[in-house]
Amino acid sequence: MAALSNVPVHIITGFLGSGKTTLIHSLIEQKPVDEKWAILVNEFGQIGIDQAMFETRDDVVIKGLPGGCLCCQLAFVLQAALVNLLARTQPDRVIIEPSGLGHPAGLVDLLRGEAFQGAVEVRDIIATLDPRRLDDPRVLSHETFRDQLDIADAVALTMRDQSTAEQLSAARAFVAERWPPRKWVHEANNGELPLARVLDGGNAQGSVTTPATHQPLSASPSLEGSFFDAPPSPGTPQCETGTSLGYTSIGLRWHPSDCFDLDRLAAYLGELPADVRVKGVFHTDSGWRQLNRASGSLSVASASWRQDSRVEVIAPASSAPRLPDAADLKAALARTLTA
Numbered sequence: 001m002a003a004l005s006n007v008p009v010h011i012i013t014g015f016l017g018s019g020k021t022t023l024i025h026s027l028i029e030q031k032p033v034d035e036k037w038a039i040l041v042n043e044f045g046q047i048g049i050d051q052a053m054f055e056t057r058d059d060v061v062i063k064g065l066p067g068g069c070l071c072c073q074l075a076f077v078l079q080a081a082l083v084n085l086l087a088r089t090q091p092d093r094v095i096i097e098p099s100g101l102g103h104p105a106g107l108v109d110l111l112r113g114e115a116f117q118g119a120v121e122v123r124d125i126i127a128t129l130d131p132r133r134l135d136d137p138r139v140l141s142h143e144t145f146r147d148q149l150d151i152a153d154a155v156a157l158t159m160r161d162q163s164t165a166e167q168l169s170a171a172r173a174f175v176a177e178r179w180p181p182r183k184w185v186h187e188a189n190n191g192e193l194p195l196a197r198v199l200d201g202g203n204a205q206g207s208v209t210t211p212a213t214h215q216p217l218s219a220s221p222s223l224e225g226s227f228f229d230a231p232p233s234p235g236t237p238q239c240e241t242g243t244s245l246g247y248t249s250i251g252l253r254w255h256p257s258d259c260f261d262l263d264r265l266a267a268y269l270g271e272l273p274a275d276v277r278v279k280g281v282f283h284t285d286s287g288w289r290q291l292n293r294a295s296g297s298l299s300v301a302s303a304s305w306r307q308d309s310r311v312e313v314i315a316p317a318s319s320a321p322r323l324p325d326a327a328d329l330k331a332a333l334a335r336t337l338t339a
Contacts, residue, residue, distance in 0.1 A: 006121040009094045013148045014128030016100030017294025019158035022191030030195035038091035042099045061089045124201030127152035131163040131171035156188045231308035254309040262286045264336040270298045280311030
C-alpha cells in the first residue's frame with residue numbers, strides 16, 4: 001500500500017434496478033486513455049451477475065464481490081479484496097458499486113479508516129435515482145433507499161426515457177428536500193453521465209450513520225460458490241438462495257454449453273411479479289444475451305460473457321409467496337432450454 005497515494009475512489013450507490021451499472025458503463029466509455037481503472041462490484045445475490053456485464057479490456061479491471069452487503073456481510077472480505085486489487089493493478093482510479101440494498105456509510109468509514117490512510121481518497125458519492133421508484137410507498141419508506149440519497153453528494157436521475165415529466169419533477173423535488181443540498185442533480189439520458197461530473201468533484205461528505213441492520217457481522221462469510229468457481233456440469237445447474245435486509249434472492253448458474261430458447265426465456269421472466277428484480281446472462285439460440293428486468297420492464301442486449309449462464313432473481317421477502325421457490329424456478333427455467 002505504501003506505493004499508492006490518494007488514489008481517487010468513486011462510490012456509485014443507488015437502489016435495486018436504478019441503473020448503477022449502466023452509468024458506470026457510460027463512464028468507462030469516456031475514460032482517459034492514459035488512466036487505468038479498477039471497478040469493484042458488490043451484489044446482494046449469491047451468484048454474481050454484474051461483473052459479467054462488463055467487457056474484458058486491459059485498462060479496466062473488474063472485481064466482483066457477490067453474496068451480501070459490503071458494509072456488513074462482506075465488510076471483512078472487502079478490505080482484503082481492495083488491498084489486493086490496489087496492490088496488484090496499481091489503478092489510477094477506483095469505482096465501487098455497492099449492492100442496491102447496500103448502505104454506503106460503512107463503506108465510507110472503512111475507506112477512511114487506518115487500513116487505507118493516505119492510499120485512497122473518497123471522492124463525491126453519486127446516487128442513482130429512478131424517478132418511478134418514488135411512486136412505490138414501500139421503496140419510498142425503505143431506510144436504505146432514503147439513506148443512499150442522504151449520504152450522496154450528487155444525484156443522477158436515471159430511466160429518464162421511461163419516466164413522465166411529473167415523475168422527473170417529483171424526483172427533483174424529493175432530492176431538493178435532502179440537507180445539505182446536493183452539489184448537482186443530472187438527468188442521465190440513456191444512463192449517460194459526463195465524466196467531468198465525476199473528475200471535477202471534491203471529497204465526499206458521508207454524513208449518514210450506518211443503521212443497525214447494516215452493522216458489520218462478527219465473523220467473515222465464506223465466498224465458496226462465488227463468481228470465480230468453475231461452472232457446474234452440463235444439465236445440472238447450481239442454485240444458491242439467501243434472505244437478508246428484507247429481500248430474498250435466488251441465483252442459478254448453468255454450464256456454458258446449456259442453451260436457452262430466448263423467446264421462451266424472455267416470456268417466462270417477463271411474467272414474474274412486477275416488483276421482482278431479474279439480472280441474467282444466458283447462452284441462447286440467438287447468441288449470448290444479457291436480460292435485465294427492473295420495475296416490471298425487461299430489456300435484452302448482447303453479452304460478451306462466455307464463462308457460464310447465470311441469473312439472479314431478487315424480490316421483497318413479502319413477495320416470496322407469489323414467487324416460485326428455488327426448485328420450481330429451476331424447473332421452469334429448465335423448460336426454456338432448447339434441448
